[in-house]
Amino acid sequence: MSLMDTPIPKPPDPALNPAAYLKSIHSVRERSKLVMEKASSNSLNHFDVNMDMFQNTANYVVSIIRRDFADDYQSIPPHGRWQHFDVGGRPRVDQLLQSWLSTVDAQERARRVIDLFTVSVLLDAGAGNKWSYRSKESGKAYRRSEGLAVASLEMFKTGAFSSDPGAPHRVDKDGLKKITLKLLERGMQVSEDNPMAGLEGRAGLLMRLSDAMANTKLFGSDGRPGNMIDYLLSHPTTKAASVPIVSLPTLWEVLTDGLAPIWPASRTQINGVSIGDAWPCSSMPRSPPAQPWENIVPFHKLTQWLCYSLMVPMTKLLNIQFAGSELLTGLPEYRNGGLLIDTGLLTLKVADMERGIVAYKHNAELTGQPSMEVIPMFEAADDVIVEWRALTVGFLDMLLDAVNQRLRLTGENRLSLAQMLEAGSWKGGREIAEVLRTQGRSLRAGYFEELDAVHESEEEHSFDKNRDSAYPHSETPLPGVNMDARKRKKKVLLMGKSGSGKSSMRSVIFSNFVAKDVRRLGATIDVEYSHAKFMGNLTLNLWDCGGQDAFMDSYVSAQRSNIFSDVAVLIYVFDIESREVDRDLDTYSTIIRALHQYSPSAYVFCLIHKMDLIQLEHKEHLYLERAQLVKERSEGFDLETFASSIWDESLYKAWAGIVHKLIPNLAVIERFLHAFAKAIKAEEIVLLERSTFLTVTSVVNNTKPLPKHKAPISNSPPSDSPTNESTPEDDSNPNFDRHERISNILKTYKHTVARNTSNTPASAGFVLLKLQTAQFNLFLSRFTDNTYVFVVVPPGEAAFNCAVLNTLLARESFEGVTSAK
Template sequence: MGIFKRKDSKTSIQTDKDDFDSGSAHSGRTSNASLKSPSYRSNITLPVSIPEVPVPNPPDPNLDPAGYLRSIHAVRERSRIVLEKAKQNRLNHFDVDMTKFHATASYVVSIIKRDYGSDYQSIPPHGRWQHFDVGGRPRIVQLLQSWPSRIDSLERTRRLVDLFVISVLLDAGAGNKWSYKSKESGKIFNRSEGLAVASLEMFKSGMFSSNPEEHCQVDTAGLRKITVTALAKGMQHSDQNPLEGLEGRHGLLMRLADALGNQKLFGANGRPGNMVDYLLSHPTTLASSVPIVTIPTLWSVLMDGLGSIWPSSRTQVEGVSIGDAWPCSSLPQSPPAELWESIAPFHKLTQWLCYSIMVPMTRLMNIHFAGTELLTGLPEYRNGGLLIDTGLLTLKDEDMKRGVEAYKANAEVTGQPSMEVVPMFSADDDVIVEWRAATVGFLDELLEEVNRQLGLHGEDALTLAQLLEAGTWKGGREMAAVSRPNTKEPPIMIISDGTVF
């Protein structure tokens, strides 16, 4: 991870694949603190001053409630209402022990110090890139180096965005019984890293491409030729090695194929990576010494361009599907409140996608992003599980009983082993929605407390993306392994349809 370096007052520009070598770093440009965009070591020095870029406000929820709930701004704003109730121990499904908050932050600090010492600037932003490198093998760097030098940085970026989009969308929870044996190394991986390696090897084999001369791309025609059977084979799914939500993942890929038909965003051949060209030519993109793209512009591409991939059964407002957004009893209820006020939006996979594809765009083309502070912590079971396993949140007895009964019923149907029983709920259950909203809010609070305990502030303070990468997500996984060593499952199980978590 040494090639990753958080922004400081002097950073550097990189221009081609040679920048992926582990040569010495050179500093030379000053940057704007508000961008919160990571920088990377390079062998080229170029002084650049990055100007301020205004970030647009969200739609007015009273005039365009669906547009507001689909905006990135709404995730934090709605979750903060639930957070304030949590801090007063007024949640409907969880007891909150705020005396455990300091200890939770201290545990996160211990994880960061253990893995990074005091070299906090080396912490990379949270993203899919690190999952590809599981086991210490730099698979993405090796992939880049395998392409001929005639492939320019723009096409390299398109290809990585193709890969990262498909990999993130296949990254819903895999379940506790599934694993993937790498065809290249013979090593076995599970969970998110297993899904990453599986998607990379399928990508390299040309599974997502319609061009027999170029395997390393994703396009509409390539996706449409994928069957459930082919996906199952690529993922090594079987009765003995079951991948949760296989059909849901396949349906997601088919809907993605349709969404990529938007030629304005994804080009004539329908490649996710063509969004790079769209972003660079967008009127809100500042063509300064380096390209500066606003997060709302990127967010609009992902939400509007890919919005149709989410199941139509999800929450709708005024006939518009909102995506990963759900009614929450801890928010104001209608009436007298408006309908939109009772909905908690998360857009977890879209945010995970946003975090992930910014890395190759920044690293290969030095694109900077204005407004990254709008992105929130990811409301999934590792970050949320940390809050439960440290005792900050405790599921109330009535919900615990209901969830355990659901877990046992599910075990009987699917043949899952009845061990380490934990409560189980569907993704739209109010327990899960409240848990996720509280998670988003507490991650912001933890960022502030972790930086305080580390003595970091201003330019030196960790970003939320770094906290997720080095602390909460990793800490949540490690706590699960200690608390439930046989399965390493989260403290609450979520029934997955292959499109959430």
């Protein structure tokens, strides 16, 4: 029997069982068609439709497919998780299969792969813009869906989800029970410097998956996701021939019913039955006079993504064919949906645009929320989002026909919807978003980093238990939002030509890299965002801007106001070994003009980088020469320059000088430290930021605060140049660069301790480090949540113990100083 001859079960009758109907795969396309009918007459509630632009949308998708696959369209894989595992051209799934003994039969191989894919897909929701995963096998770092795929695969290979040490490459109910937040945090490399959105929710989801696996009918006595293969092959609707044919609704039923225990209760219910990712929509028939269920549009996005992903290995490994796979729809998420907006096919109506911008502004006032780019923002259940998603389902069907027509593919050669999603709309939507917007999305739903994670809020991932209460529902500012705190968030642009070393220095200072590790970093694509907190009330919003010519041109043209507005600091990096000095300076001049237009009061720092590559006798001359050229192009800005290298303490000197300019209440902090130094008879106190070990400030007893960071070295030779000399205020200490050396030594020591104690560098820290000699005593102690204090006192056991005790007692007072407005 062929696929075409295989009967497909009809959906439940909505008149008799509306909840079962809305949970069925049949309902997704059928209900979305009602919204598309309104689109055809341009009578939608929230979007204007310009069908003249449909041809452009189709042509763009075709251009992406032709670019990547030329005429070999049949090689396009169906949309699914498999490709995410193979990121970077490394065939990780094939390598996994090859690692198993030849005695492992095909069905067990398929079970293991389904085990892996199920867990990986369930973990696949927005991890946030700050998170990445560095593969333990390749050393390369990956973000987003691909990073989550590689992370889950490497956890799977260690037996993280198996209860049987002798069979680590599997997932079972008892293995899932041992999942803890700490284990997942370690497996996903989550740390203070590498935070992941929704980590706790992911851990809870896997724990609940253990409960779902107790269904022995579907998942066997050992409770493995992969055992669904046995259930499917033995199902009465499966046609057992030389090529097994499974009915798609049967697989759908396994996923919707079998995994029901893992989903939180849905807000959308019919007769008390949760129906998952399905939402009321004003473009649907109104109730009354229609029945209550008739105004609901179902999407079931995550279940569809799981279906697409699991079908691929079943077909590849067991040659299982699926009858009715055409029932699956395009995935209604922000990459596919954003494509429709970014190509001009859909335009948000003015009233909704204004409402979304108000919501964005309110959200930007929340502590910790990104406020770099203005994007209209709505709750996941907002009628705008529901209408947009329904339109996405309908227009993807139309695009499939148009794409096949333009590619002149007919009959069996036609692309399937899954192939077009993989090679065209999903990929094209991501690419056009990255060109048009720094955050890569057209609208935002809720406050999640990834729109599809919010859309999974019911049937799918409800990772934030407090989503409803955290989203601002009114136009008034939320209680407790401190506008002064917002002012302490400083936007810092890190710019320079590609290969100049921007990302390397950022990774060393802020991401717990050591210098030798930065060789693994790839080029920055467009803008990468990160945040660094200092002193409890200063947050640096770091914008690491890719230096390729196309991106630099975009920054000063299409993205000009977005990039250069509200900038506190521009850090521009020059490669001392560049062979295109004049061109580099011309680019810098263009950047400076844009900065002057939008942020004329910004501080400008230039780092003449990679000084370690210059011979010692030439360093000073080359540095001063290059610094002078840069100064001449700075057009009125009060420029400060630094010589730097990731291989010595000069990098800490440069960044400490930069941060020093931005710290609020610095004079108050220094007065406190000076009084404290006198009180405990300390010879010197150095205040260090906890995660970076950058020097915040320092005082020497009986002198004024040292000026070395208050007035960072400008147009000065690198730190190992013989022309550097101690200033009179340096209390005759010949080690003029001792603070930077201390920073470098302490951070390196922390890395070493972490490596030898199986901790991550971010999680390792000092409680108390002390050194006692005949000439002096010193100790390093945690001072506040964000600082360490490094104290040098005269020799003597009593004086030392007294200083340590008083430091502990002074913590609360110092917290008050640093958090003062």
